[in-house]
Amino acid sequence: MTNTVPIITLDGPGGAGKGTICLLLAEKLGWHMLDSGSLYRLTALQALRKNVESEAQLAEIAANLDIEYLAEGDRLKILLQGEDVTDAIRTEQVGSKASEIAAIAGVRRALLDRQRAFAVPPGLLADGRDMGTVVFPHARLKIFLTASPEERAKRRYKQLKEKGIDANLPDLVAELKARDERDSERSAAPLKAADDALLLDTTEMSIDEVVNQVLQMASQRFGSNVN
Numbered sequence: 254m255t256n257t258v259p260i261i262t263l264d265g266p267g268g269a270g271k272g273t274i275c276l277l278l279a280e281k282l283g284w285h286m287l288d289s290g291s292l293y294r295l296t297a298l299q300a301l302r303k304n305v306e307s308e309a310q311l312a313e314i315a316a317n318l319d320i321e322y323l324a325e326g327d328r329l330k331i332l333l334q335g336e337d338v339t340d341a342i343r344t345e346q347v348g349s350k351a352s353e354i355a356a357i358a359g360v361r362r363a364l365l366d367r368q369r370a371f372a373v374p375p376g377l378l379a380d381g382r383d384m385g386t387v388v389f390p391h392a393r394l395k396i397f398l399t400a401s402p403e404e405r406a407k408r409r410y411k412q413l414k415e416k417g418i419d420a421n422l423p424d425l426v427a428e429l430k431a432r433d434e435r436d437s438e439r440s441a442a443p444l445k446a447a448d449d450a451l452l453l454d455t456t457e458m459s460i461d462e463v464v465n466q467v468l469q470m471a472s473q474r475f476g477s478n479v480n
């Protein structure tokens with residue numbers, strides 16, 4: 254199934270705009286969307302709540318996550334064991350823990366099949382760090398989105414403020430850089446562009462410009478499969 258479903262992977266560092274772009278593209282194309290970072294964040298939230306540290310237990314949490322994704326207008330509501338944790342998983346504390354546990358090979362393995370199960374017709378937009386390299390290596394369109402750390406921190410700051418979450422810009426820049434380093438230097442599925450990925454630096458681009466550029470790439474790659 255996964256080999257025949259059109260897949261666009263969007264990988265890149267935190268705050269590069271993957272989430273927003275993926276949501277808009279999924280809506281425009283009528284395709285499904287995988288926010289793979291949410292799986293690492295949900296595992297991290299459970300780990301923090303249960304005070305779990307051992308790698309085996311963390312992998313166990315990842316393997317047994319009871320999650321539901323509900324589309325609500327233009328946002329995706331995320332339920333963990335029936336509880337709405339949409340905002341709870343977006344804090345910097347959870348993001349930082351997610352990056353830490355994402356370095357554990359057992360955790361990544363535990364989440365692999367769950368991620369691949371998202372590849373169903375009419376198509377999938379997969380947002381993450383290793384979508385094009387590990388999870389969907391056969392995807393026909395792979396994009397690596399980047400932006401400068403300062404620009405990414407500004408975007409995240411705005412996002413957090415809009416959600417009413419307290420944030421501090423210099424701290425966000427430092428946290429993003431630390432997270433980039435950890436995500437890029439780990440040995441299990443590090444953050445890197447697939448050899449066949451197209452690079453898109455969005456530092457100077459508006460959201461609409463990025464969406465239109467990806468849509469152009471998609472229609473070149475998939476032709477009539479893309480509306």
Ligand code: DC
Pocket residue numbers: 267268289290291293294348351352355356380381382383384432436
């Ligand atoms: O995209 P995000 O900020 O929600 O991701 C949270 C953390 O999860 C990120 O620091 C690294 C990890 N992650 C990963 O290792 N692989 C993915 N495919 C997605 C996220």
